[in-house]
Amino acid sequence: xxxxxxxxxxxxxxxxxxxxxxxxxxxxxxxxxxxxxxxxxxxxxxxxxxxxxxxxxxxxxxxxxxxxxxxxxxxxxxxxxxxxxxxxxxxxxxxxxxxxxxxxxxxxxxxxxxxxxxxxxxxxxxxxxxxxxxxxxxxxxxxxxxxxxxxxxxxxxxxxxxxxxxxxxxxxxxxxxxxxxxxxxxxxxxxxxxxxxxxxxxxxxxxxxxxxxxxxxxxxxxxxxxxxxxxxxxxxxxxxxxxxxxxxxxxxxxxxxxxxxxxxxxxxxxxxxxxxxxxxxxxxxxxxxxxxxxxxxxxxxxxxxxxxxxxxxxxxxxxxxxxxxxxxxxxxxxxxxxxxxxxxxxxxxxxxxxxxxxxxxxxxxxxxxxxxxxxxxxxxxxxxxxxxxxxxxxxxxxxxxxxxxxxxxxxxxxxxxxxxxxxxxxxxxxxxxxxxxxxxxxxxxxxxxxxxxxxxxxxxxxxxxxxxxxxxxxxxxxxxxxxxxxxxxxxxxxxxxxxxxxx
Numbered sequence: 001x002x003x004x005x006x007x008x009x010x011x012x013x014x015x016x017x018x019x020x021x022x023x024x025x026x027x028x029x030x031x032x033x034x035x036x037x038x039x040x041x042x043x044x045x046x047x048x049x050x051x052x053x054x055x056x057x058x059x060x061x062x063x064x065x066x067x068x069x070x071x072x073x074x075x076x077x078x079x080x081x082x083x084x085x086x087x088x089x090x091x092x093x094x095x096x097x098x099x100x101x102x103x104x105x106x107x108x109x110x111x112x113x114x115x116x117x118x119x120x121x122x123x124x125x126x127x128x129x130x131x132x133x134x135x136x137x138x139x140x141x142x143x144x145x146x147x148x149x150x151x152x153x154x155x156x157x158x159x160x161x162x163x164x165x166x167x168x169x170x171x172x173x174x175x176x177x178x179x180x181x182x183x184x185x186x187x188x189x190x191x192x193x194x195x196x197x198x199x200x201x202x203x204x205x206x207x208x209x210x211x212x213x214x215x216x217x218x219x220x221x222x223x224x225x226x227x228x229x230x231x232x233x234x235x236x237x238x239x240x241x242x243x244x245x246x247x248x249x250x251x252x253x254x255x256x257x258x259x260x261x262x263x264x265x266x267x268x269x270x271x272x273x274x275x276x277x278x279x280x281x282x283x284x285x286x287x288x289x290x291x292x293x294x295x296x297x298x299x300x301x302x303x304x305x306x307x308x309x310x311x312x313x314x315x316x317x318x319x320x321x322x323x324x325x326x327x328x329x330x331x332x333x334x335x336x337x338x339x340x341x342x343x344x345x346x347x348x349x350x351x352x353x354x355x356x357x358x359x360x361x362x363x364x365x366x367x368x369x370x371x372x373x374x375x376x377x378x379x380x381x382x383x384x385x386x387x388x389x390x391x392x393x394x395x396x397x398x399x400x401x402x403x404x405x406x407x408x409x410x411x412x413x414x415x416x417x418x419x420x421x422x423x424x425x426x427x428x429x430x431x432x433x434x435x436x437x438x439x440x441x442x443x444x445x446x447x448x449x450x451x452x453x454x455x456x457x458x459x460x461x462x463x464x465x466x467x468x469x470x471x472x473x474x475x476x477x478x479x480x481x482x483x484x485x486x487x488x489x490x491x492x493x494x495x496x497x498x499x500x501x502x503x
Contacts, residue, residue: 009087010077010078010081010087010090013087013267014074014077016267016270016271017266017267017270020270020271021270022070026063026066026067027458029063030063033056033059034050034437037050037053037055037056039437040437040438040439040440040441041435041436041437041438041439041441041463042434042435042436042437043432043434043435043436044432044433044434044435045432047434064110064114065102065110067113067114068102068109068110068113068114069098069099069102071113072097072098072101072102072113072170072174073094073095073098074094075170075171075174076093076094076095076097076098076101076174077090077091077093077094079094079097079171079174079175080093080094080097097174097175098174100174100177101170101173101174105179105180106173106179106180107180108180108181109170109173109180112169112180113170164189164194165187165188165189166184166187167187167189168183168186168187168188168189169183169184169187170183172186172187282485283482283483283484283485284482284485284486284487285482285502286478286481286482286486286487286488286489286501287315287316287487287488287489288314288315288316288488288489288490288491288494288497288498288501289314289315289316289317289318289375289468289488289489289490289491289494290305290306290309290312290314290316290317290318290490290491290494291318291470291471291490291491291492292305292318292319292320292333293305293306293308293309293317293319294306294308294309294311294312294314294494294495295492296492296493299356300333301319301320301331301332301333301357301358302331302356302357302358303358303362303363303366304356306319306363306366306367306372307366307370309372309494310370310372312494312495312498313494313495313498314372314494314498315373315488316372316373316374316375316407316488317367317372317373317374317375318374318375318377318470318490319331319363319374319375319376319377320332320333320376320377320379321360321376321377321378321379321389321393322334322335322342322343322379323342323343323380323386323388323389323392324342324343324345324346324347324350325343325344325345325346326346326347327388327392328346328347328350328359328361329359329360329361329389329392329393329396330342330350330357330358330359330360331357331358331359331360331363332357332379333379335379335381337353337354337357338353338354339353339354340353340354343381347359360376360392360393360396361396364396364397364399364400364402365400367400367402367405368400368401368402372405373405373406374402374405374406374407375406375407375409375429375490376393376406376407376408376409377409377410377431378390378393378408378409378410378412378415378416380410380412380415383410383411383412384412385412385414385415385418386412386415387418389415390415390418390419390422391422393408393419394419394422394423394426397423397426398423403423403425403426404425406426406427407427407428407429407446407447408426408427408428408429409428409429409430409431409449410429410430410431411431411432413430413442413445416428416429416430416444416445417444417445420444420445421444427446427447428444428445428446428447429445429446429447429448429449429468430442430445430447430448430449431448431449431450431470432448432449432450432451433450433451433454434450434451434454435448435450435454435459435463436456436458436459436462437459437462437463438462438463438464439463439464439465440464440465442465445465446465446466447465447466447467447468447487447488448463448465448466448467448468449467449468449469449470449488449490450467450468450469450470451469451470452469452470452471452472452477452481452489453477455467455469455481455484455486456484457484457485460484460485460486461485466487466488467485467486467487468486468487468488468489468490469481469486469488469489469490470489470490471490471491471492472489472490472491472497473491473492473493473497475497475500475501478491478497478500478501479501482501
């Protein structure tokens with residue numbers, strides 16, 4: 001019990017440091033790297049160039065080493081806690097073991113730590129490495145294919161089994177000063193310990209479910225979640241170390257009272273620093289855009305789907321436009337349809353094959369009459385620049401007087417920038433699968449729309465433009481986005497999501 005009391009206080013301290021010091025420090029450090037490299041923002045378009053610079057590669061390697069040190073430090077602190085109950089002695093021993101483990105001969109330890117980070121339940125490591133969750137459309141792709149689903153399930157089970165079989169690798173490196181390869185070969189655990197570890201996982205999983213009650217208080221929620229994850233790590237490695245040789249010396253540092261005062265002051269200073277550097281976000285009541293109309297009730301990108309979305313009280317309808325061979329703009333996500341290719345056919349040919357595909361002209365007429373607002377996404381081959389399409393779009397929006405009720409969006413930023421030149425009154429959106437940083441330098445862009453799973457509080461705070469999210473169908477995800485200040489959420493089910501988000 002004395003050991004677990006020590007672990008409890010140790011993990012409370014590590015959670016404070018993780019939440020309020022390390023994560024903000026890494027975040028601010030990354031921002032400094034960006035600024036020093038001349039990058040105001042990163043997107044899926046320029047991140048490859050950014051990461052390919054020699055200086056950035058060197059700095060990222062330093063970042064990875066620091067991250068690995070933090071992971072080892074946390075595990076080392078847990079192992080040391082079984083042999084001494086002095087907080088200062090535990091931290092001192094953990095630093096010594098972690099530095100010793102990061103020797104050149106243990107180079108394979110780095111990819112091992114990074115690869116298994118999601119399994120470790122380390123408070124800081126998942127927050128930094130797994131902040132960007134698997135995009136929903138990837139999951140949909142996996143679920144749509146029984147073969148891919150089976151392969152993914154087998155891969156995850158194999159990784160989970162491998163994780164448990166080799167769980168003693170890091171403790172052996174830290175406590176026995178073994179090399180990575182020696183520890184990997186020697187790592188094995190008995191069935192009794194596996195059962196106890198699974199029991200710990202189950203217990204703390206239930207604790208995390210209870211923790212969700214605190215979601216209405218974001219700071220408390222983050223702290224509790226990290227604390228529970230850290231305690232799972234502590235219990236797991238404490239169980240592992242029960243039958244291991246006591247290779248860690250039980251020593252007491254001099255000036256214990258001075259060290260304890262220092263730790264208290266450090267904890268208080270950490271909280272102050274963290275609170276000052278965390279994003280100051282104001283929760284919003286987001287608007288909801290129907291993704292290609294109410295596509296669950298009618299075929300997507302049709303007037304029937306748009307009418308159904310209006311009945312669902314959608315704030316906007318998100319739709320896609322393609323240009324036909326004769327210049328006509330049709331509402332369609334894909335260039336190809338059942339019996340033809342839009343860009344290779346004129347209006348009459350397309351209408352002869354598909355009478356339900358509306359033109360932009362018909363859609364704008366309906367929107368003006370019905371009072372509906374639109375987000376019009378420009379679709380071109382590989383997001384290329386299409387002056388002809390943009391000129392037609394600008395002309396038709398102006399003809400119907402829809403400048404203040406439309407957004408024009410595109411992954412090809414030149415298209416919306418040119419549209420802004422043609423008509424400054426039309427609002428524009430730059431689309432990204434990933435975005436980070438300050439977008440104030442994009443003068444011709446009124447908002448950015450980003451794949452929902454990659455949106456962080458830091459993006460919303462630092463973007464200096466409204467942030468929209470696509471495509472969200474999960475209630476908890478929509479609540480998260482509303483809580484951090486996202487202003488518009490595109491969804492396939494406006495009726496259900498809006499009802500559950502807005503009282």
